[in-house]
Structure formats: structure tokens, C-alpha cells
Amino acid sequence: xxxxxxxxxxxxxxxxxxxxxxxxxxxxxxxxxxxxMRLHGPTKATTLGVGALVIGSLIHxxxxxxxxxxxxxxxxxxxxxxxxxxxxxxxxxxxxxxxKRVKQTKGEPWQQ
Amino acid sequence: MMRPRAFLPHPWLSLFLLIxxxxxxxxxxxxxxxxxxxxxxxxxxxxxxxxxxxPTLHKPLVLFRFTxxxxxxIVTANIEVAKLILGPSRVLRPxxxxxxxxxxxxxxxxxxxxxxxxTPGTVSSDISDDRKTLLIHGLDVADAQExxxxxxxxxxxxxxxxxxxxxx
Amino acid sequence: xxxYVILVCxxxxxxxxxxxxxxxxxxxxxxxxxxxxxxxxxxxxxxxILFGLYLDSDLFFEAALLIAVMGFVGxxxxxxxxxxxxxxx
Numbered sequence: 001x002x003x004x005x006x007x008x009x010x011x012x013x014x015x016x017x018x019x020x021x022x023x024x025x026x027x028x029x030x031x032x033x034x035x036x037m038r039l040h041g042p043t044k045a046t047t048l049g050v051g052a053l054v055i056g057s058l059i060h061x062x063x064x065x066x067x068x069x070x071x072x073x074x075x076x077x078x079x080x081x082x083x084x085x086x087x088x089x090x091x092x093x094x095x096x097x098x099x100k101r102v103k104q105t106k107g108e109p110w111q112q
Numbered sequence: 113m114m115r116p117r118a119f120l121p122h123p124w125l126s127l128f129l130l131i132x133x134x135x136x137x138x139x140x141x142x143x144x145x146x147x148x149x150x151x152x153x154x155x156x157x158x159x160x161x162x163x164x165x166x167p168t169l170h171k172p173l174v175l176f177r178f179t180x181x182x183x184x185x186i187v188t189a190n191i192e193v194a195k196l197i198l199g200p201s202r203v204l205r206p207x208x209x210x211x212x213x214x215x216x217x218x219x220x221x222x223x224x225x226x227x228x229x230x231t232p233g234t235v236s237s238d239i240s241d242d243r244k245t246l247l248i249h250g251l252d253v254a255d256a257q258e259x260x261x262x263x264x265x266x267x268x269x270x271x272x273x274x275x276x277x278x279x280x
Numbered sequence: 281x282x283x284y285v286i287l288v289c290x291x292x293x294x295x296x297x298x299x300x301x302x303x304x305x306x307x308x309x310x311x312x313x314x315x316x317x318x319x320x321x322x323x324x325x326x327x328x329i330l331f332g333l334y335l336d337s338d339l340f341f342e343a344a345l346l347i348a349v350m351g352f353v354g355x356x357x358x359x360x361x362x363x364x365x366x367x368x369x
Contacts, residue, residue, distance in 0.1 A: 008282050011282060012282050015330065019293050019326070021194065022293060022296050022322075024198065025319065027296075029300060029315065029316065030299045030302060031197065033201055034206075036206065036237070038315060040251045041319075042318060042319040044190050044193050044230065057332065070135055071138040073135060074132065075325065075329075075341075075344055078352075082352040084225065084229030084230055085356070086359065087235050088235075088236055092363055093311050095237065095238060096362070096363050
């Protein structure tokens with residue numbers, strides 16, 4: 001009995017942390033002043049948020065009694081592979097369209 | 113007797129495919145294992161023409177250690193980025209940094225770019241046509257040279273060790 | 281106890297989704313909207329996983345994985361379109 005409550009606390013903590021990180025990513029998306037800065041929120045915070053959530057769900061289903069259930073790990077692996085790729089493509093599109101940047105940005109994106 | 117390279121062109125890709133197959137099926141029976149092994153053997157064989165210069169893995173142990181560092185860094189970097197996002201956005205110092213690449217293998221470069229995107233407050237935005245420079249956008253860069261050095265010794269050097277011969 | 285935590289998390293994720301919708305509507309340029317959609321589908325995955333936990337059912341995993349795959353393909357296609365004016369060259 002004591003064992004199951006311990007796992008329940010762990011799962012609860014993981015999904016809470018995951019949701020808070022996803023929320024922070026979305027806040028960053030809304031709040032930061034230019035596109036290139038907004039790109040940081042979703043690629044990092046949201047990806048880690050979903051990762052923590054998936055691990056919490058994985059622990060929950062693995063300890064329910066019908067054996068180990070690892071397949072939700074695939075979502076995390078997939079997101080960790082695709083998030084940088086889509087961020088890179090969106091950054092290239094934004095540079096191609098020459099979106100404006102905040103004034104204090106140092107350095108210039110090059111034109112090819 | 114076929115050469116091992118022709119029989120099993122990408123052993124690591126095959127292993128990865130087998131693991132993914134097992135994860136999808138969520139079952140460890142003999143049937144799924146055999147089906148997975150056949151799939152993991154056939155897919156790299158059929159997609160071989162799309163991989164013109166496959167990376168060679170020299171030191172799997174270093175790669176394993178590298179993965180562990182990156183996973184830890186992702187967690188710490190995310191806490192930092194979360195603080196930056198929740199703090200006032202006026203004090204942020206965003207910057208574009210040109211990062212000189214030493215890696216030459218395409219796959220190794222894409223691994224480095226993904227790592228840079230996932231870790232400390234930076235997103236890799238573009239690569240120059242001659243594949244020698246990576247354009248990185250940082251959310252809060254105090255010193256560009258320090259960022260470059262940090263990435264170089266933390267991520268690029270292990271990757272160079274893993275994917276490229278150090279005989280030169 | 282877990283039940284209430286899941287409900288709270290569902291609330292948090294819904295709030296995140298609403299913030300994404302705001303950025304999707306006001307986003308001044310096209311890449312902003314693409315980025316908002318990208319975040320939106322990742323948040324949808326989180327919502328589906330949470331809902332699966334809430335109903336204590338393993339069936340929602342496939343839906344989440346499909347959304348992940350389709351969302352990535354969509355983001356890449358729209359970004360390619362913005363970049364080159366063409367998806368397949």
C-alpha cells in the first residue's frame with residue numbers, strides 16, 4: 001500500500017512539472033517580443049514538458065500490474081528528433097522573409 | 113561470401129529500427145522479434161541509395177556518455193530558459209552568433225545542430241552553403257566567444273571523437 | 281489524489297492552448313502562425329496523454345503518436361512553402 005502511494009506521488013509530480021513547463025513554453029510564445037526569441041519557448045520548454053508528462057504516464061501504466069509498457073517513450077523520442085528540425089526550418093523561413101528583430105539583437109542573419 | 117558492409121549496410125540504423133519496432137509492438141514474443149529483425153534488416157538494405165556517405169561510429173561508449181550529458185543539459189537548460197521567459201524581456205540580450213564548424217560529416221553536423229537547438233538557450237537557424245558555419249540564435253548571450261567555446265568543448269569535441277577518425 | 285492532480289494539469293494545459301490560440305490569431309507574420317500551430321499540436325499531444333491518464337486507458341497512445349507524426353509533416357510542409365514557394369521541387 002505504501003509502495004503504490006509513493007508511485008502515485010511520483011507520477012503526480014512528473015505530470016505537474018510537465019504541464020507547468022508546457023505552460024511556460026506557451027507563455028514565452030505569447031510574451032517574447034520577436035519571432036526568433038519566440039522560437040525558443042516551444043522548441044525547449046514544451047518539448048521537455050511533454051517528455052516529463054510521457055514519462056509520468058509511462059510509470060503509471062507500467063506499475064498498474066499488466067507488465068512493462070514502454071511504447072509511450074516513442075512520442076518523446078520522436079519529439080526530441082523533430083523539434084530541432086522544425087525549429088530550424090521555421091527559422092530559415094523567417095530569415096528568408098526578413099522578419100524584423102528587436103533592436104538589441106547583436107549580429108546579423110546572413111543572406112545567401 | 114558477401115562483405116559484411118553489403119549484407120548489413122547500417123548496423124546501428126538496424127538496431128535503432130529494431131528497438132523502435134519493439135516499442136511500437138509493446139510485446140516481447142518470438143513472432144514480433146523475428147518480424148522486427150527482418151524489417152530492421154530489409155529497410156536499411158532497400159534505403160541504402162539514400163545514404164550516400166553513412167557515418168561511421170568509432171566509439172559507442174563516448175556516444176553513450178555524450179547522450180547522458182545532453183539529457184542532463186536539456187533539463188538544466190530548460191530551467192534556465194523558463195527563468196528567462198518568466199523574467200522581464202527587456203533585459204534579454206538576443207544575438208546571432210556564427211559558429212565555425214570543425215565537423216565534416218553531414219550526419220554529425222545535423223546531430224550537433226539538433227543538440228544546439230535542444231540545449232542552452234540557443235537555436236541553430238541555418239548552415240552556410242559550404243557547410244563550414246552554423247548560424248545560431250541565442251536568447252540571452254553575454255559573450256559570443258564564450259558561447260562558441262562552450263559548445264565546442266562540450267558537444268563538438270565528443271562528436272568529433274565519435275564520428276570521425278582522430279588519426280589526422 | 282492523482283485524479284485531482286490530473287484535473288489541475290488538464291486546466292493548465294487548456295490555458296496553454298488558449299495562449300497558443302491568441303498567438304495564432306494576432307501573430308503578425310506567417311512564421312509566427314506556423315510556430316503557434318506547431319506548439320498547438322505539441323500541447324494537443326500533452327492533452328491527449330493527460331486524458332488517457334484520466335480515463336486510465338492505454339488506447340490514446342496511438343492518437344498521440346499520429347498527431348506527432350502528422351504535425352511534424354505539416355510544419356515542415358508549410359515552412360518549405362514559405363521558404364521556397366513550393367513544397368516539392
